[in-house]
Amino acid sequence: MKLNALWRHSNKLFKHSFALFTLSSLSFAAFAAPLDKSKIQFIGPLAENMQLKPFQTAQSDSIISNLLPQLQLPVANFSVFDKKHSWQPFNKINALTLGGLQALKFNIETTRFSQGTLTLKGIEQGQLFINGELQKADNSSYKLALNNGSHTAIIVAQQVANWHDVILDFAPKTPSDNITLSTSQTKRLSAKQLFDAPTISGLSLAPNSEHYITTTRRFNDKTLNQANNVTELKNTDNQTLYRFEAEQPSNLIWSPDNRFLVYLLNGELKQLNRKNLSIKTLSTRLEGASGFTFYNEHSVIFSWSNPASDKGNDKLTKHYKGLQDRWSYARSVSQVYMLDTQSGLIKTLSQGPLSHSFEDFNNKRGKLLMSRPVVAMQASTHPETELVELDLKSNKLTSLGKFKTFNQAKYANKDVYVVAGPDFKNGAGRALPKEMLANNYDGQLYLLTDGGKNVKALSKQFDPAIGRLSVLNNGDALLKVTEHDTQPLYLFDLSKQRFKKLNTGLDIVEQFSYSNERNIEILLSGTTASSPQQLKRFNISKNTAKIVWDSKPLSYANTYIPTLEEFNFTNKNGVEISGRVYIPNNLDKTKKHPALVYYYGGTSPVTRGFTGRYPFNLWAANGYVVYVIQPTGATGFGQKFSAQHVNAWGNYTSDDIIAGTQAFLNKYNYVDSKKVGNLGASYGGFMTMHLATKTDLFSASISHAGISNLTSYWGEGWWGYLYSGEASKNSFPWNNPELYSKHSPVFYADKVTTPMLLIHGDSDTNVPVGESLTMYTALKLLNKDVELIEYKGANHQIIARDQRFDWWNTMLAYFDKKLKNEPQWWDYLYPND
Incomplete structure (x- = not known):
């Protein structure tokens, strides 16, 4: 019945x-x-x-x-x-x-x-x-x-x-x-859209801006983990003139006279005539070559690795010669070469046991800039880099200086731009109180004059962190920077000594290429926090951008995109801490809803990319209110803000996350304070573990590739001692044991009350998987609520399509179980039997 x-x-x-x-x-x-x-x-x-x-x-x-x-x-x-x-x-x-x-x-x-x-x-x-x-x-x-x-x-x-x-x-x-x-x-956003949507993975604008090259990458259910790449040569009307579909070219460069497109394909350097589309082979057997750039009409500079330098890797033992030997590529040696495109003859521009990296050239002066380590295997948390200048006529090599912090160098007419940390040249770029240690991940811009004898700090009063540097023909610098949670382009006017922000209309400029004509144009790709990738042409003189290609109508038509709100608060030190909140569509604000809190890894802020490894829009589409906070220590907010990352290991950051979450809950009263999860990766994974020893504010936590023991990470991670050179500056286990023990979450595992999921790639070379194994062992012995998921063959990031989908599902399934009282998804993915 x-x-x-x-x-x-x-x-x-x-x-x-x-x-x-x-x-x-x-x-x-x-x-x-x-x-x-x-x-x-x-x-x-x-x-x-x-x-x-x-x-x-x-x-x-x-x-x-x-x-x-x-x-x-x-x-x-x-x-x-x-x-x-x-x-x-x-x-x-x-x-x-x-x-x-x-x-x-x-x-x-x-x-x-x-x-x-x-x-x-x-x-x-x-x-x-x-x-x-x-x-x-x-x-x-x-x-x-x-x-x-x-x-x-x-x-x-x-x-x-x-x-x-x-x-x-x-x-x-x-x-x-x-x-x-x-x-x-109209549908909700999906994981497949975010991963499979076509994206511009490479671009290059011709010097006269009449042609451009793009490489479009996409995935689908048929190709699975294999990307489908298509490279196209197009004109100003966006018409395709030539297409590479099967084998993909790399190292694409334009000849200075605008006649040719040169590229590397299967170890051969090819030349495509832009007028009649005929192809000529310039050189063969170039395996290991990269970084091609035209020096003049018939000469190309490039870097070439010596395969012989890797011999001995098949031996039964490996004898370490220095700290860098933990890196698989440490003994590879790369030198700089020049190729004559008419005869095919190649000549060496650098030599010796040390690798040389090409930085820039000035063909009017016949000069070449290169950087190299001072010694092959340096036992230092801040290895020295030497910047050298080669006179191509005399082959004379002149040192412009040896620096503990150095990122990039480019010619500015007779002088040299350098991007480096605040401590460059004995602290020339510091804008800090004397007692504060600088965070040298906070890139600054300098000008070396008089053959490197003098230095001028150009960005002391400029808070954004300098990233990629390019130089225009007039000596002005085109800069990609980190500014709060955005990555815009700035133009530095050398004559007026001032920075100007370019109005690209994008939160994140991913790639850019520029012409060298009088009326300079920039081809660039990027996203905003709420709109997917676009390709744009930008006119510098007009400071305006025009959309060339847009992925939204292609892959996100009729898709609900979560609402974005800015949310800032003032911490206990009177400093404004910025953040943003993603809100699910059509959310019933008369009811209580679960939330997720995310924060930075390393010392970089969580940028406003539309998607990425941590898809905030997808989390919101699954019913979570998502709060992204930029706590103390991140670059892009000024030197004093980033310097507080040094020797802190969570001190200020955890206070900001706790206070920020409480302020977030006070404002967003439709969030259930008993259903708030938190997660982070790398340093953010460390923060997740660290927070679990300090607060019960969160109801579930996920740590991906997190650090549980500062000492083991410092000694075992490929770059552990180098990163610790900033994060633990001048502090070592023997002279500051308290920093290494009191800030290591595993030493306080008994304080943890929050359920925790640990995720790690079992081949992680940056933060070894032992960091999660150590915390898992501790929490298991303490009978805590803990899960551990390893991804086989994965390094510090989850890259492969199948693993990415599984990883995203795993995180959401765990939070669904803990924050929504819905264990079915987790039990389906990870049954008990």
């Missing part, structure tokens, strides 16, 4: 066209309810006069696979063999049987991880695709496991005896497995 009552209740819901299937009784678990046909779209017959159906051929999978992308498009109609077809409601179909192919499409909305069985009744030959992935069938039944989000279901029907008999049943696994059929074309 109870089952019959439930059946009648279900029929009543169906008759009222309700598409929401809510099961409120345990006896409902095996109950199947038909899907509302008015919420399902139908198209067909497609190619009704075909002699054989695809399933009757050996190429069935390929035929359906090629049709699928068209079926997935959010369009009302399309043509097949010159016949126009339109999608229409399935409940309007009166046909008994049809020739060719037919397809059904419907959108599924889930508000939590949901499982169930979808059964296709009446379809004798058919295939089900969910979000483009073919589902495995068991007698026309499909077991579904749907993440929280929007899903597109496509059914390709090849043989149906009577369409009146076709019914789609869904049986939820448990009463909480709810799905909603939606007719809306």
Whole structure:
């Protein structure tokens, strides 16, 4: 009787066209309810006069696979063999049987991880695709496991005896497995969109700005972890003149006379004529060569690694010659060469046991800038770099100085720009009180004059951290900087000694290339926090940008993007701490919702990229209010702010995160203060562990590649001692043991009360996996709530597509379990058996 009552209740819901299937009784678990046909779209017959159906051929999978992308498009109609077809409601179909192919499409909305069985009744030959992935069938039944989000279901029907008999049943696994059929074309943001969307991975603008090159990268279910790259030569009308699809060129450069595009392909240097598109090989057997740049019309400078320098790696033992020998590439030696493009002759510009890095050239003066380590294996937390100048006529090498902090050098007419930390040249760039130690990751701009004898600090009063440096023909500098949580472009006017921000309209400039004509143009790509990648052309004199290419209509059309709000607060020291908040679409603010708090790793702020390894927009799309905070110690806010990262190891940062989270909860009163999670990576992973020993403010924590013991990280990570040279400046286990013990979370593991997930790549060379193993061991022995997930073969970052999706799912599933009381997703990914 109870089952019959439930059946009648279900029929009543169906008759009222309700598409929401809510099961409120345990006896409902095996109950199947038909899907509302008015919420399902139908198209067909497609190619009704075909002699054989695809399933009757050996190429069935390929035929359906090629049709699928068209079926997935959010369009009302399309043509097949010159016949126009339109999608229409399935409940309007009166046909008994049809020739060719037919397809059904419907959108599924889930508000939590949901499982169930979808059964296709009446379809004798058919295939089900969910979000483009073919589902495995068991007698026309499909077991579904749907993440929280929007899903597109496509059914390709090849043989149906009577369409009146076709019914789609869904049986939820448990009463909480709810799905909603939606007719809306607008969907929530998905992980596939963020990872698979086409992006500009490389760009270059011709010196006369008449042509440009872009490399577009995209992923899909067919190529899986293998990216599909296409490099194209285009004109100012954005028309493609030449395309590389199979083998991809690298090291693309333009000849100074604008006649040729030169590139490296399979160890050969090729020359493409821009006028007639003919190709000529300039040089072969260039394996290990990189960094090509034209010195003049017929000479190219490049770097070339010596493979012989790696010999001995196959021995049974490795004898360490210095600290850098922990790096797999430490004994590789690279030198600078010049190639004559007319004869193919190559000559050496540097030599010796030390690697030389090409920095810049000045062909009017016949000079070349290079940098090199002072000694091959330096035992120092701040290894010295020597900047040298080569006179190409006399082969005379002149030292411009040896520096403990150095990033980049470029000519500025007769002088030299240098990007380095505040301590460059005995602290020439310091804008700090005497008692404060500088953070040399905070890049500054300098001008070396008189052959390196004198230095002028150009950015002492400029708070953004200097990153990439390029120099225009007039000596002005084009700079990519970190400014708070943005990465804009600035122009430094050498004659007026002032910085000017370029109005690109982007929060994050990812790549840029510029012309050398009088009216300078810049080709650049980037994003904002709430809009995906765009390619733009920027006119410096007008300070205006024009969109050339936009990924939004290509991959994010009809997609809800979470709302973004700025949220700043003043900490106990009177310093404003900036942040931003991502809010899910259509959030019911009369209810309480879970939240996530994220903070920086290393000493760099969390930038406003639209996506990345930590997809804030995706988290918000899954129902979390996301607070990103920029605590004390980050670069881009001025030297005093970043200097507080030194010898702190969480002191100021943790105070800011705790105070910021409390201020966030006070303002956003629709956030459930008992359902707040926190997470970070690398130094941010350390912060997660550190916070867990100091506060019970958070209800669940995730540490990715975090540091649990400062001493072991300092001694074992490939760059541990170098990073510690800033983060633990002048402090070592023997002269400051308190810093290394009192700031190491594992020493206070007994204080942890927050459930914690530790994630680590088992091949991490930056922060070895032992850091998570150590904390896991401690928390397990203390009987704490802790989980550890290792990603096989992964280094410090999760790169591969399959691992990235699994990683994103793992983090959300863990927070769903701990913050939403929804353990099903986690249990599905990591069952106890």
